[in-house]
Amino acid sequence: GAGVSQSPRYKVAKRGQDVALRCDPISGHVSLFWYQQALGQGPEFLTYFQNEAQLDKSGLPSDRFFAERPEGSVSTLKIQRTQQEDSAVYLCASSSKVGLKVNEQFFGPGTRLTVL
Amino acid sequence: KQEVTQIPAALSVPEGENLVLNCSFTDSAIYNLQWFRQDPGKGLTSLLLIQSSQREQTSGRLNASLDKSSGRSTLYIAASQPGDSATYLCYKAAGNKLTFGGGTRVLVKP
Numbered sequence: 001g002a003g004v005s006q007s008p009r010y011k012v013a014k015r016g017q018d019v020a021l022r023c024d025p026i027s028g029h030v031s032l033f034w035y036q037q038a039l040g041q042g043p044e045f046l047t048y049f050q051n052e053a054q055l056d057k058s059g060l061p062s063d064r065f066f067a068e069r070p071e072g073s074v075s076t077l078k079i080q081r082t083q084q085e086d087s088a089v090y091l092c093a094s095s096s097k098v099g100l101k102v103n104e105q106f107f108g109p110g111t112r113l114t115v116l
Numbered sequence: 117k118q119e120v121t122q123i124p125a126a127l128s129v130p131e132g133e134n135l136v137l138n139c140s141f142t143d144s145a146i147y148n149l150q151w152f153r154q155d156p157g158k159g160l161t162s163l164l165l166i167q168s169s170q171r172e173q174t175s176g177r178l179n180a181s182l183d184k185s186s187g188r189s190t191l192y193i194a195a196s197q198p199g200d201s202a203t204y205l206c207y208k209a210a211g212n213k214l215t216f217g218g219g220t221r222v223l224v225k226p
Contacts, residue, residue: 004159033214042120042205042216043160091159104150107159 002026004108006092012114013082021077021111025094032075033105034067035091043091049075050098082115089113120208122217130225135193137220139206144184147209151180151191153202154219160205164191196224 005024013019025032030051035043036059046065048056051072060067064082069075079086089112093105119142129135139149148167152160164173164180166189172181177194193200203219 035216040218042122042207042218044216045214048214093160104162104165106162107152109157109159 004092004094004106006090006108006111008111009109010112010114012116014116015082015084017082017115018078018080019082019113021079021090021113023075023077023092023094023108025073025075025092026096026106027073029094029096029106030072030098031095031105032069033093033095034075034077035093036061037089037091037110039088046077046090079113082113084115087113087115120206120215120217122204122206122220124220125218126221126223128223128225129196131196131198133196133224135191135196135200135222135224137191137193137204137206137222139189139191139208139217141187141189141208141215143210144187145210146182146184149180149182149189149209150207151178151189152205152207154205155202163204196222198224198226200224 007022032049034046037043045059047067049069052069064080066078089110091110092108095105121140146168150165151163154160166173166182179192182189201224203221205219206217208215
C-alpha cells in the first residue's frame with residue numbers, strides 16, 4: 001500500500017482480556033516502531049524492529065506487552081491481561097532507513113484501545 | 117531522563133497571524149529533530165526534519181530552526197489558515213532514544 005496501515009482502528013476490551021494490534025508498514029521499509037500515546041500527551045516510544053530483529057524494547061511498560069515481526073514486514077503488538085491504564089492510541093511507524101540517525105518515520109493512523 | 121517540552125500546550129490565533137511553536141530539550145546530544153502535525157483520529161504527518169548538522173529547514177509557509185546549544189527548536193507557520201488547526205509535535209532522536217514533546221494544540225479562527 002501507499003502508507004502505513006493499522007488494524008483495528010478501534011478496539012474496546014474488558015479488563016483482563018488479551019488484545020493484538022496489527023501494523024502493516026510501507027513495503028520494503030526495514031525499520032518499524034511502536035508508540036503509545038495517552039490522551040492529550042505526545043507519543044511514547046515502546047519498541048523498535050530492524051527487519052525481524054527487535055533491537056530495542058526498552059519502552060515496553062511491562063511484561064504484559066509483547067511485540068513481534070517474524071518475517072520482517074507485518075508487526076503485531078500484543079497486550080496480555082489488559083488494564084485500564086493501557087487505554088491509549090497505539091501508533092506504528094516505519095522507515096526505509098536503519099536506526100535512528102538519519103531517519104524519517106511514516107506513521108499509521110493508530111489503533112485506539114479502550115479498556116473498560 | 118531526556119525531556120522534550122513544548123510550550124504553550126495550546127494556542128488560539130486569528131486567521132492570517134503567524135504561528136510560533138517552541139520545542140525545548142534538556143540534552144543537547146541530538147541526531148535529528150522532526151516536526152509533525154496530528155489531526156484528530158489520524159496519525160502523524162511529517163512536516164520538517166532537521167539533521168543535527170543543519171540549522172533550519174523550510175517548506176512553503178513552514179520554517180523550522182534548530183539551536184543545539186540552547187536546546188531549542190522553533191516552528192514558524194506564516195500567515196496561518198484554519199486548515200493549520202491541529203496538534204503539532206516535535207520529536208528528538210538521540211542515542212537510541214526517540215522522545216516526543218507533549219504537543220501544542222493550535223486553533224486558527226476564521
